[in-house]
Amino acid sequence: MAFPAVLKRRSFGETQRQDAWWLQPGAVVVGLGLASAYATWAALQADHYVFGGYLSPLYSPEVFGLSHHAWFEGFPSWWPSFVPQSPALFILILPLGFRATCYYYRGAYYKAFWADPPACAVGEPRNAYRGENSFPLIVQNIHRYFLFAMMAWIFVFFPIDVYRAFEFETASGGHAFGIGVGSFVLLINWLLLSGYALGCHSTRHVIGGFRNVMAGRPFQSACYRCVSCLNRRHMAWAWLSLIWVTFSDIYVRLCSMGVWTDFRLV
Amino acid sequence: MAATQFRIWRQDGAGDEGGYRDYTTEVTEGMVVLDAVHQIQAESANDLAVRWNCKAGKCGSCSAEVNGNPRLMCMTRMSDLPADRPVTVEPMRAFPVIRDLVCDVSWNYEVKKKIEPFEPRPPDAEDGTWRIAQEDVERVQEFRKCIECFLCQDVCHVLRDHHLHDEFVGPRFFVYNAALEMHPLDTRDRLASLKQDEGIGYCNITKCCTKVCPEHITITDNAIIPLKERVVSEFYDPLKKLFRVFSGGSRA
Numbered sequence: 152m153a154f155p156a157v158l159k160r161r162s163f164g165e166t167q168r169q170d171a172w173w174l175q176p177g178a179v180v181v182g183l184g185l186a187s188a189y190a191t192w193a194a195l196q197a198d199h200y201v202f203g204g205y206l207s208p209l210y211s212p213e214v215f216g217l218s219h220h221a222w223f224e225g226f227p228s229w230w231p232s233f234v235p236q237s238p239a240l241f242i243l244i245l246p247l248g249f250r251a252t253c254y255y256y257r258g259a260y261y262k263a264f265w266a267d268p269p270a271c272a273v274g275e276p277r278n279a280y281r282g283e284n285s286f287p288l289i290v291q292n293i294h295r296y297f298l299f300a301m302m303a304w305i306f307v308f309f310p311i312d313v314y315r316a317f318e319f320e321t322a323s324g325g326h327a328f329g330i331g332v333g334s335f336v337l338l339i340n341w342l343l344l345s346g347y348a349l350g351c352h353s354t355r356h357v358i359g360g361f362r363n364v365m366a367g368r369p370f371q372s373a374c375y376r377c378v379s380c381l382n383r384r385h386m387a388w389a390w391l392s393l394i395w396v397t398f399s400d401i402y403v404r405l406c407s408m409g410v411w412t413d414f415r416l417v
Numbered sequence: 418m419a420a421t422q423f424r425i426w427r428q429d430g431a432g433d434e435g436g437y438r439d440y441t442t443e444v445t446e447g448m449v450v451l452d453a454v455h456q457i458q459a460e461s462a463n464d465l466a467v468r469w470n471c472k473a474g475k476c477g478s479c480s481a482e483v484n485g486n487p488r489l490m491c492m493t494r495m496s497d498l499p500a501d502r503p504v505t506v507e508p509m510r511a512f513p514v515i516r517d518l519v520c521d522v523s524w525n526y527e528v529k530k531k532i533e534p535f536e537p538r539p540p541d542a543e544d545g546t547w548r549i550a551q552e553d554v555e556r557v558q559e560f561r562k563c564i565e566c567f568l569c570q571d572v573c574h575v576l577r578d579h580h581l582h583d584e585f586v587g588p589r590f591f592v593y594n595a596a597l598e599m600h601p602l603d604t605r606d607r608l609a610s611l612k613q614d615e616g617i618g619y620c621n622i623t624k625c626c627t628k629v630c631p632e633h634i635t636i637t638d639n640a641i642i643p644l645k646e647r648v649v650s651e652f653y654d655p656l657k658k659l660f661r662v663f664s665g666g667s668r669a
Binding site for chain 1: 435482484485486487499502505507508510511512513514550552553572574575577578579580581598599600601603616618619620621622623624625628629637638642643646647649650653654
């Protein structure tokens with residue numbers, strides 16, 4: 152059905168809105184820009200990512216490496232010579248892919264970085280638009296596979312790191328239970344990442360959203376309600392977990408460099 | 418009483434280019450934008466066209482853009498708008514203007530006719546009635562609050578800026594689809610038409626539709642994304658396809 156002419160299309164940034172509409176996309180550009188720049192820099196350092204039992208979440212799990220957290224000592228011979236030998240580069244694709252294809256972040260960065268649109272009811276720079284209907288953005292539909300991998304990371308590998316963050320070396324060379332500020336830093340990081348992944352829209356679908364009838368399935372119904380509850384604050388979980396994962400790396404790094412002191416509480 | 422300036426869009430049909438015209442009227446406590454527009458109509462612009470009905474935010478007739486934001490004029494308090502600047506009132510930008518603030522929204526009714534209708538499973542009881550658990554019906558109850566004001570359609574950039582009316586049905590009809598598709602009694606399958614004919618893939622999750630909904634329906638999170646996820650399962654999930662081949666099953 153041919154559609155009759157509507158009002159003239161507004162040019163880029165043109166709007167009758169009187170509020171500071173640019174503030175939110177601007178904050179997303181700054182927030183995501185800083186987090187991406189820091190994560191890239193930190194991942195390329197390949198140093199100061201371990202402090203005692205603490206392992207930076209940007210380097211977890213340390214599949215290949217030289218610290219006592221590493222699964223395999225050293226890097227394999229097939230590792231390309233032009234790529235820095237950083238354990239982070241081996242696993243960072245996972246959280247990066249998960250966040251990049253996350254429904255919340257998609258909406259946020261389409262607006263902030265592509266101006267598609269820059270904000271609600273604000274003119275766009277381009278006439279052509281294909282959305283997520285065709286390549287390349289149709290690839291965003293892979294999100295649930297990143298979710299499954301993230302779930303394995305968060306609930307299988309990451310708890311090991313959190314457990315080890317509560318282990319401290321004794322004078323005799325053994326290990327004993329202890330609590331440092333860093334233990335809490337890594338525990339909070341795990342909790343925030345769990346809240347973010349469990350509240351994901353794909354989790355909500357997989358856990359029960361695909362059904363129309365939940366009656367008679369009390370466990371699934373309870374899980375669906377819990378996930379829906381987390382999903383209502385998905386944006387907050389996304390930002391808090393991003394900020395805290397960055398802070399966790401900074402904490403471990405600065406403790407390792409001797410700039411900060413990790414206070415022992417127990 | 419305070420004299421307030423208004424910039425109101427005036428246009429005489431689709432052939433006219435249209436433009437803003439300035440008006441001033443006295444605004445008193447408790448007035449909404451629709452009251453002010455009516456006052457201007459009575460005082461200085463008798464030929465100003467504005468569509469309205471209930472003045473209670475339930476009929477969805479007085480949809481317009483107030484200071485650039487898609488709003489119901491009857492639910493926008495003058496006291497919530499900046500008093501030091503003229504108040505801009507213009508018609509919705511996703512639909513053709515009939516005159517001044519009145520749009521032709523009939524495209525929406527044509528779209529609605531094409532959506533697969535509700536088809537319930539056979540009755541559960543001999544008297545021809547069904548039994549539904551409260552928790553199952555609660556999910557789709559939210560979607561039934563829609564008053565069809567079409568503000569979500571207006572703010573959606575796919576319709577508003579890209580005019581893809583032929584390929585994309587817009588948030589209102591994803592809500593309508595969700596109300597049918599997620600209904601515990603429904604037996605129809607709308608996923609193929611959602612993907613191919615209704616263009617759900619064009620939605621890039623700006624959440625603008627959710628922000629402007631006067632009924633506070635969580636359009637993006639509760640209707641569009643769950644439908645997108647069902648479309649992913651049906652058309653883009655290789656493991657799910659493999660599982661179906663071996664189990665010979667269908668969607669729950």
